[in-house]
Amino acid sequence: MSDLKYSREHEWVRLDGDIATVGISQFAQEQLGDVVFVELPDLGKAVEQNGDAAVVESVKAASEVYAPVSGEVIEVNSKLEDDPELVNRAPTGDGWFIKIRLSDPSQLDGMMDEATYNEFVAS
Amino acid sequence: MVPFAGYEMPVQYTAGILGEHNHTRALASIFDVSHMGQVALRGDDPAVALEKLVPGDIAGLAPGRMRYTQFTNDVGGILDDLMVTNVGDYLFLVVNAACKYADIAHLKNGLSPMIEVDVLDDRSLIALQGPSAAVVLSKHAPGAEHMPFMTALPFQIDGSPVAVTRSGYTGEDGYEISIRSVDAVRITELLLADEAVGLAGLGARDSLRLEAGLCLYGHEIDETTTPVEAALTWSISKRRREKGGFPGAETVQSQIAHGTARKRVGILPDGKAPAREGTEITDADGNSIGMVTSGGFGPSYGGPVAMGYVEISHAAKDTPVQLVVRGKPRSARIVGMPFVPNRYYRGKE
Structure with missing residues (x-):
């Protein structure tokens, strides 16, 4: 069973202590198609739950990536600068976007587990 | 669909x-x-x-x-x-x-x-x-x-x-x-x-x-752009330039003779960020000089490419410009087109 939590906006969160690693789902990367550029936030930026966190550009278009949880950006995945296609190859692994120090861990309670998320995207 | x-x-x-x-x-x-x-x-x-x-x-x-x-x-x-x-x-x-x-x-x-x-x-x-x-x-x-x-x-x-x-x-x-x-x-x-x-x-x-550097109607060209501004003067023959006889001929003839205030150009972003249609183009000091009309990732070019209109003072090849993508200025330069060489069959010489 996966330890990921999913948002309705197709982001995932993996929690380690009070640090949340954030990326986009397998479903989202399939919908986007080939990712050609990722714009990541500055370190230290305060993000709000459901607020803008990053931008992912596919051949088709630019799409916002929202922060599934509020907090401070403490790390960004600099590998995506040179290899944005990591998002397609490993969306829930090496293709992660940012790490956030949570300000309100209870926000995760409202997120879906993988089984619920898979039903959500199938419906 | x-x-x-x-x-x-x-x-x-x-x-x-x-x-x-x-x-x-x-x-x-x-x-x-x-x-x-x-x-x-x-x-x-x-x-x-x-x-x-x-x-x-x-x-x-x-x-x-x-x-x-x-x-x-x-x-x-x-x-x-x-x-x-x-x-x-x-x-x-x-x-x-x-x-x-x-x-x-x-x-x-x-x-x-x-x-x-x-x-x-x-x-x-x-x-x-x-x-x-x-x-x-x-x-x-x-x-x-x-x-x-x-x-x-x-x-x-x-x-x-x-x-x-x-x-x-x-x-x-x-x-x-x-x-x-x-x-x-x-x-x-x-x-x-x-x-x-x-x-x-x-x-x-x-x-x-x-x-291929080709215009798309509603993007590079519309009722507010002329063939001269759009760098399509090549499609007007010598006879037609001289004799006119088409709607707007006076404007087109005058623009061919005296130039235009702006021109369609190719734009090459320096980094990986695509600049999409509607992106503002500025000079090095941040003064607005034009707009991107089409832009995105060029799969065969292997990076972002764009075209748009810029003021004629900044239309020369290799002129450095900036593209304001989501509020951030990103460096780019004016280039010739096409971005990928065309391969039309011209027949046996």
Whole structure:
């Protein structure tokens, strides 16, 4: 069973202590198609739950990536600068976007587990 | 599928935009462009008549030859761009889907009643584009491989009459094939059965024409842009520049003689960030000097490419500019086009 939590906006969160690693789902990367550029936030930026966190550009278009949880950006995945296609190859692994120090861990309670998320995207 | 000019159009098929784009440059793809308007002009010298509406040299177009031109308005703005083929006993026009009803009305109003404007709405149009196009088509239409770029010939494919031009909008060698709609699916499937051929949608069509540096109506060109500003002066022959006789000729002639305030240019972003349509272009000090009209990732170029209009003072090749992407200025420079060399078949020298 996966330890990921999913948002309705197709982001995932993996929690380690009070640090949340954030990326986009397998479903989202399939919908986007080939990712050609990722714009990541500055370190230290305060993000709000459901607020803008990053931008992912596919051949088709630019799409916002929202922060599934509020907090401070403490790390960004600099590998995506040179290899944005990591998002397609490993969306829930090496293709992660940012790490956030949570300000309100209870926000995760409202997120879906993988089984619920898979039903959500199938419906 | 997305709505486009009243049609349901595929942005992509199963291969996806990148796959379809690369397949077109490597082998060949079929694009269904049946939404475009196909019109025949018949009657007494339709070429001379059409020159009243377009700046292109139509009277000088030999039978079996085609040419790119524009419908202009009274101030030289572009109402639509189109391909004109001299089929022999009539002129064959291909116009943009979004403009076709306006174009047809414009033709009927603007031409003498002696010219018949025959809307060929029982015909479909497919584009077969890519380096394998000639090998594929000549299996069904022997001789098509010898047609030079921008020429036309009638063929029979699988017993059905088709009108073939060696043309397209991808920068690759290829053909546009006008087919009776009743035959269109069968002939498309026949060509598609060739292992070199895939299907490609609007997304790949857009990225291919962007890399080829070609204008898309409603983006690079519209009623507020002239052929001179749009860097399409090459499509106006010497005779037509001198003699005029098309809507907006005074403006166009004056712009050719004295220059324009702005010009369409190619723009190459320095980094990886694509600059999309509507992105502001500034000089090094942040003063606004223009706007991106088309931009995105160029799969064959291998990075972001764009085109747009800039003030003439910044239109020279290698001029450094900035693109304001989501509020952040990013460095770029003005470049020549196409971004990917075109590979039209000019015939044996």
